[in-house]
Amino acid sequence: MSSYPLIFCTVSGIIIRLALFRTSLPDWISLQPEVSTPLTSWERAMEGIALKEYMISPYAGDLFHETPLVLRILGFMTSFSDNTILLMFVGLDALCLILMVKIANLYGGYLLKKQAKEVKRYATDCDTLIIKTEDLRIIQFYVIVAFSLNPYSIAACLAKSTAVFNNLSILFIFYFMLKENEYLCYLFIAMSAYLSIYPITVCVPAAIFFMQSSKFRKNKISDTEMSYTDSPALFSYCRTVGLCVVMVAALIGFSAFLEGSWSFISSTYGFILMVPDLTPNMGVFWYFFTEMFEHFRMFFICVFQINVVIYTVPLSVKLKEHPVFLMYILVSLICIFKSYPSYSDVGLMLSLLPLWRYAFEYMRNSFVVACMYICTTVFGPILYHLWIYAGSANANFYFATSLAFSTAQIFLITDLLYAYLRREFDLENGFKHLIREDGTKKQVILD
Secondary structure, three states: OOHHHHHHHHHHHHHHHHHHHOOOHHHHHOOOOOOOOOOOOHHHHHHHHHHHHOOOOOOOOOOOOOOHHHHHHHHHHOOOOHHHHHHHHHHHHHHHHHHHHHHHHHHHHHHHHHHHHHHHHOOOOOHHHOOOHHHHHHHHHHHHHHHHOOHHHHHHHHOOOOHHHHHHHHHHHHHHHHOOOHHHHHHHHHHHHHHHOHHHHHHHHHHHHHHHHHHHHHHOOOOOOOOOOOHHHHHHHHHHHHHHHHHHHHHHHHHHHHHOOOOHHHHHHHHHHHOOOOOOOOOOHHHHHHOOOHHHHHHHHHHHHHHHHOOHHHHHHHOOOOHHHHHHHHHHHHHHHOOOOOHHHHHHHHHHHHHHHHHHHHOOOHHHHHHHHHHHHHHHHHHHHHHHHHOOOOHHHHHHHHHHHHHHHHHHHHHHHHHHHHHHHHHHHOOHHHEOOOOOEOOOOOO
16 A cells, blocks of 8 residues: 555644644633543643642642653643643654554564464365455554544544553553563553553453463464463463562652652542542443442442453453453453543544454444444533533433443444454354355354
8 A cells, every 4th residue: 555645644633633723622622521531631730730839749639640750741841832732742642643553563464473373273265354464554544544533532632631641651562562572561561550550451461462472482383272371371471460560569669759758649549449539521430429329439439440350351261362452452441441531542442443454344333333422422512511501401411421422332342352253253164154054144143
């Protein structure tokens, strides 16, 4: 594929962001709860920096909830002019795009190598499912389009959402994992966990990936032939998890050294886990705990928080041969079920979706999901305005939109999971199994 469409889409995305920064749209978007959460709001970040300048701990109140390292990065950014800050956020988006393109390239090479190792077990009548080099070239284009022209990513950039730092760290995890650079991958897993706790779960697919790489280098066996529970594998898992935990602890300890106290922990990680701020957003926490009796609160907080990470175990067992896809699914589940989700998370999830374009033909609910995304994205700000400003609606209307939006994301992930596994099933069994003796088609059910 020619490089001109790639350059055109990239430049178009940058121009759109720069042009919209010259309008009044960023001021409006920065006030929308779908984009700015208590964790990622630029206004709250400015409050924290102002308190720091007056020698007051930004964690003394209930406004600032970013980590000490992010506080210092933001403090450095605000030392420049407003226009320069806008350019910095556009530059951070451009860096995200560069990483995504590199991830698409690396993942294409990874797929071809994985396919070469496993092709001997494929059915003889599945030639149409075999991935070819030319099929992977188009993925770069779709990734660029999915991020550059993604309204969710554009909205997050215009609102100057600090979630961009978390997105960058997650992209670096994918990048260094596919580069097979263990220690830098672990470092960015630790950085992501340091920023928002939940990404610590992605150390599981990283552990599986590096265990596979190590065994393949030593024994030249495919992912389906190797053992995932022998002593070397278990040692590799423990080593990965241990290194990630040590690095997270080091980052937290360094932050405490910078702050001179440990008080930031309750204002950052405690804030994420205990969900004290029930500002409306596109998640489901806020409405549920608004209606919750106080003596049930702790129980249901545990239930909701466990829900974010509990899928790690069954998914890791099912997708152990596909650690990159497993990592994407876990990141997507975090984006959906975290306590303070935003459009920045959605933008990241959708931008990486084209990596699995080869499985799209098996997806069954694409039209329904697309309609749900469009409707909830349009109606969210409208119902919020009617509730908060016009007074002609109530919280139930806005929550219905939030719930439908979360449902759309769940439908998308479950549909993609089905499509991926169904394609793997057809690769191993071919297409003949789908036809009965009388010529009618069988139905395949995902278990």
